[in-house]
Amino acid sequence: MNQLSFFDEPPAATLDAPLSERAVEDFIENVAEFDQFGTKTARDIIDEIPYFVNEFWTAGQRQAHSIHEISYRACFKAQLPQFFIERLTRPGDVVHDPFMGRGTTPVQAALMGRQAFGNDINPLSVLLTRPRLAPVDQGAVDKALRSVDYNSGKIRRDDLKAFYHPETLAGLEALRDWIDVHAPIGDHTPDPVADWIRMVSINRLSGHSPGFFSGRSMPPNQAVSVKAQLKINEKLGVTPPPRDIAAVVSKKTRTLLKDGQAPSQVRHSLHVGSAWDTPGIAERSVDLVVTSPPFLDIVQYALDNWLRCWFAGIDPETVKIAMHRTEESWTEMVHNVLAEQARIVRSGGHVAFEVGEVRNGKVLLEKLVWRATEGLPFERLGVLVNDQEFTKTANCWGVNNGSKGTNTNRIVVLRRH
Structure with missing residues (x-):
């Protein structure tokens, strides 16, 4: 040889x-x-x-x-x-x-x-990795996004209005509820489309442009506190604008998939x-x-990932890094x-x-x-x-x-x- x-x-x-x-x-x-x-x-x-x-x-x-x-x-x-x-x-x-x-x-x-x-002590890692190892397509993602009733969401945390317009926050709550039905956090074989939508949403929670759900903020992997976000809003003299949740997720999906995916086998x-x-x-x-x-x-961990953990339904205090x-x-x-x-x-x-x-x-x-x-x-x-x-x-x-x-x-x- x-x-x-x-x-x-x-x-x-x-x-x-x-x-x-x-x-x-x-x-x-x-x-x-x-x-x-x-x-x-x-x-x-x-x-x-x-x-x-x-x-x-x-x-x-x-x-x-x-x-x-x-x-x-x-x-x-x-x-x-x-x-x-x-x-x-x-x-x-x-x-x-x-x-x-x-x-x-x-x-x-x-x-x-x-x-x-792969392995990680951080449960968010699986939520960020697994969806990109399963085949999904743009059409299936867009169809699923259209099936969500974004008007059905109930705001559970008023303090998050520092980041989101009330309509956006209610819509995110509706999306969280929809994901919990189709891809519950403890399910090791979730619906791949719902799993993908959660992954993309986790990465669109906060940022500096209209490509995120929030008003102007830091990226979600370094999310600031509610108090710090209120200071940002006050300094800029702005309040969070409404966002089209489905459009944001769809656009990011298109960007991620533009080069194709891993072999399905x-x-x-x-x-x-x-x-x-x-x-x-x-x-x-x-x-x-x-x-x-x-x-x-x-x-x-708790300070950096608290916003992502909120959306995913993870208690950051239980992650023992x-x-x-x-x-x-x-x-x-x-x-x-x-x-x-x-x-x-x-x-x-x-x-x-x-x-x-x-x-x-x-x-x-x-x-x-x-x-x-x-x-x-x-x-x-x-x-x-x-x-x-x-x-x-x-x-x-x-x-x-x-x-x-x-x-x-x-x-x-x-x-x-």
Whole structure:
């Protein structure tokens, strides 16, 4: 069998064959030669960690699929999982993200004909991801939207008039009631059209333009408080205007679907729970993990997601997102997560573990991830640094060259023994 290098596309004739095992030397040789965008890879070894810096992908030259256009805080670009999926898996393989967030990894995996697995402690993640893995069409969505009696809604929270015109708020309540009938929150196999409408509505709750249900506000993934919204209204001298709910959802649906959808036969498996405990995923069943954990900051889940939770019918106080405020605590969490990945990833499978720059580059999280793998059955292949301003590579090594640093993706790549 011909051995596949880390950065080569598998030949069409061997798509049904298992991927060959790759040695560390093979990985280093191929990443060092990567020059797709005309720039050779810079490489170094720092504290015994191999680093490879290049513009491995760029949003400018590879625009993401339209179905990814769902807002979520601290999410990575679809080009990141695409890069690893197309090089480390074949159609039909299982791709998983234990911190799936808005679902970028499983959705991209499905678009590429892979089986889409995902997990998140945040129940909103399933509501944002699952609808984009099931086939829907514009006509079915518009027909369902026309069936809702928007005049039947009863306003249950007067304080939300800070965001919405009373007619809009009543209409949203009617839509919530309709969704609860057709896609109740605890239903694992809801009506796909109703599930889709809820997903789109969650993303249209508040924003700065007429494309949202609210008056002028912050986006729904960073929803301000009622008190703060009242101050915004007072400062601008405005009150929320009425919105056509069906028109807003229909327009966003058209935007999301303009590039098509994932193949209908793709299997998906989504879970809600801690990333270090995913009993719903079988041992040695995953070919590739692409993920990014919460970084060293405090996630104010209730404050950030309270408006989305209101619409979805979720009590944000029940979402127990762990806080990891110290490097030691965060490293222990990563070790536990990677131990679970070692359980579910097959021999020869890979983990691409993305971390960003935190605290102005003073803390290099990839070093903590490297340390967290100790004692686990992984081969540490190196750290890829995707840097789209390649002239500032000094920052990638944690060196101050007179600027605040580059905005990079830093991915620790592991191979399961």
